[in-house]
Amino acid sequence: MSFHVRHGAWFSKPMLPLLLCMIAVLAGCQKPEVEPSGTTPDATTETQTTTEPVNESSSETPSETTVTDDQAAAEPPRTGLLRHAVFFGFKETATEDDINGVVQAFEALPEKVPEIIDFQWGTNNSPEGLDDGFTHCFLLTFADEAGRETYLPHPAHKAFGDVLRPHMAKVFVIDYWGDTEQPKIDKPLQHAVFFKFKDDADPEAVAKVEEAFAALPSKIDTIKAFEWGKNNSPEKHDEGFTHCFLVTFDSEEGRETYLPHKDHLAFVEVLQPVLDKVRVLDFWDGK
Numbered sequence: 001m002s003f004h005v006r007h008g009a010w011f012s013k014p015m016l017p018l019l020l021c022m023i024a025v026l027a028g029c030q031k032p033e034v035e036p037s038g039t040t041p042d043a044t045t046e047t048q049t050t051t052e053p054v055n056e057s058s059s060e061t062p063s064e065t066t067v068t069d070d071q072a073a074a075e076p077p078r079t080g081l082l083r084h085a086v087f088f089g090f091k092e093t094a095t096e097d098d099i100n101g102v103v104q105a106f107e108a109l110p111e112k113v114p115e116i117i118d119f120q121w122g123t124n125n126s127p128e129g130l131d132d133g134f135t136h137c138f139l140l141t142f143a144d145e146a147g148r149e150t151y152l153p154h155p156a157h158k159a160f161g162d163v164l165r166p167h168m169a170k171v172f173v174i175d176y177w178g179d180t181e182q183p184k185i186d187k188p189l190q191h192a193v194f195f196k197f198k199d200d201a202d203p204e205a206v207a208k209v210e211e212a213f214a215a216l217p218s219k220i221d222t223i224k225a226f227e228w229g230k231n232n233s234p235e236k237h238d239e240g241f242t243h244c245f246l247v248t249f250d251s252e253e254g255r256e257t258y259l260p261h262k263d264h265l266a267f268v269e270v271l272q273p274v275l276d277k278v279r280v281l282d283f284w285d286g287k
Helices: 013-029 042-049 056-060 063-074 096-107 145-151 155-164 203-214 252-258 262-274
Strands: 002-004 010-012 079-090 118-123 136-144 168-177 189-197 225-230 243-249 275-284
Touching (some): 079 096, 079 145, 096 118, 096 136, 096 155, 136 145, 136 189, 189 252, 203 225, 203 262, 243 252, 262 275
Antiparallel strands (some): 002 010, 079 136, 118 136, 118 275, 168 225, 189 243, 189 275, 225 243
């Protein structure tokens, strides 16, 4: 007897078991495909290339950030001259004796906090009118960040704050790394300049400002010392100012030559397109 299959093929009855087996194989019992040699399955690839656990935390933090943090941790801390520039504006009710008491209390801190390796102060005498009402300038120097970390919570510093607060109207603080190679002037007239750049300022344009300012000492010989840096103060009293430039003269005549100098004015042309705000305070050390 014959057996009729729907597709039109004819098979003898004894071949039926073999036919059923072949159908079962074609339905899913066949052997899985073998990956071509040299091809790694996706799961294996992920295991080989992922260096962090696959979880929400690692997916939110790019691997580049982790590498940057590791590199930063491996770098030695900077040392040399960590400048701590502090400026006060006093209340109208503060008397001369009140202000002198604040100055004397601040002047006493280096004897109480040995991490302060240099201390300068003076009253603002800038002729530019860009001081925003700040009148008293203090420039402290630490050898490293550890020195600053000791100073800020130091009991003597906190006690000074108690003397200051009743008379202070406002405070401005910028910290930056100074230049250990700059000459030390016996009687320096410090010209401290601070820049706040526009939010949309091109970083390349800001870099050109930095370069143009740093080039001025080679063009104006009345500049006797020069250093600059970016704010790194942890105190949050910077009002958005990010850059500090400390230009040193040895006389008022030196400053008078500098301000209208053609190279200084040319620098201002580079600065103006990206500048949001400038603040300037000048002081004689100890005056």
